[in-house]
Amino acid sequence: MKATTAEFLGTLWLVLGGCGSAVLAAAFPEVGIGLHGVSLAFGLTVLTMAYAIGHISGCHLNPAVSVGLWAGGRFDGGKLVPYILAQVAGAVAAGAVLYLIASGKPGFAAGGFASNGFGEHSPGQYGMAAALVCEVVLTAFFLFVILGATDGRAPAGFAPIAIGLCLTLIHLVSIPVTNTSVNPARSTGVALFADAWALQQLWLFWLAPIAGGVIGALAYRVVGGGRD
Template sequence: MQQKIAAEFLGTFWLTFGGCGSAILSAAFPGLGIGFAGVALAFGLSVLTMSYAVGSISGAHFNPAVTVGLWVGGRFAGLEVLPYIIAQVAGATVAAAILALVASGRPGFEIGEFAANGYGALSPGQYSLLAAVVVETVGTFFLVFIVMRVTAPGNASGFAPIAVGLTLTLIHLVSIPVTNTSVNPARSTGPALFAGTDYLMQLWLFWLAPLAGGVVGALVARAIREKP
């Protein structure tokens, strides 16, 4: 169990450091910024690489919504859910702390504008609460659905990290303008702790919507099987 917790900590750290780090440090760098597409790819690559590194140890969840979804889908032990979530939130928080330290070296930089999730005035495109709920729920639904399907018995599990990484990339390409893309409560919590009260007050959405979407995604994936 200690090895699993360490793997989830490191995996979620890498996801937050790589994904949010690309948004904070590189997305809008004058003249050479990687933009939304670069940030989306960074999130996907972070999951892909760490899934290959520690997937055989912990299953490479790196996301409370995935952990809860796999539990609801009958793929994960209930007693391990809470330790996994604690490790994931801790990994994201440590990564966000390091990113905040680095970002503080640039005068006038606001970490929340790039790394924290929000709706309304805090949304990059100033999208509404309803838009944020829909995009986060649907995005996490398909993330967990695809995780469940590509890791199902009989599938080529060695290719699963590629499918999951590309799925996360696609989700970000669609939803960054709406919410800065969460689909991961741990990834949202870490940066929000350093982004200010406004982001913390909206954090509830980035737990509720991904968890709801993940649960439904797992149930649908469990219902759609090759054999009865």
């Protein structure tokens, strides 16, 4: 219960901080955070929570990370379902909190509500194939970095920094393509409050990150020897 509660709260923080920066701050040009600020916000949520709950739950905050860690031999498969349920619940709770805050502004319209999309719903109008490749490849590298940074042979205490900066970099690359998912829980949490298209395209943002997570984990097992 402590671990799943930590995952719930951590994922809530990730979605509230990351998507909140997009919905509440980036929407106003005078604030000036733009793509760079939103990218940094996502990285900071993971960085801060990794230090806060990493010793409690491992700070996955992401079904693709949990599945990838299982594929990499670092996570008990019996805990997958409870972790994923807690992550999705935390993301949905964050989406609800964010919706309540955002809807307090006169003339509010949910629109995309920081959802992920492809085609006409991609920030840069990228098609489905481009979105699929982007999400698979970037999630694969995310898992590769996570497994390498948390390897017992890596410098101790620096893993949260490497992981947070990796997620920042991922957002800098892929916000124009898909608005960046690499996390099915993050995608689900805001899609429920966005326009109907967000749920219709949600399947890709479950399939691609999970596939990428497994690929990245298997790649690290080859390179890193599968050792902790």
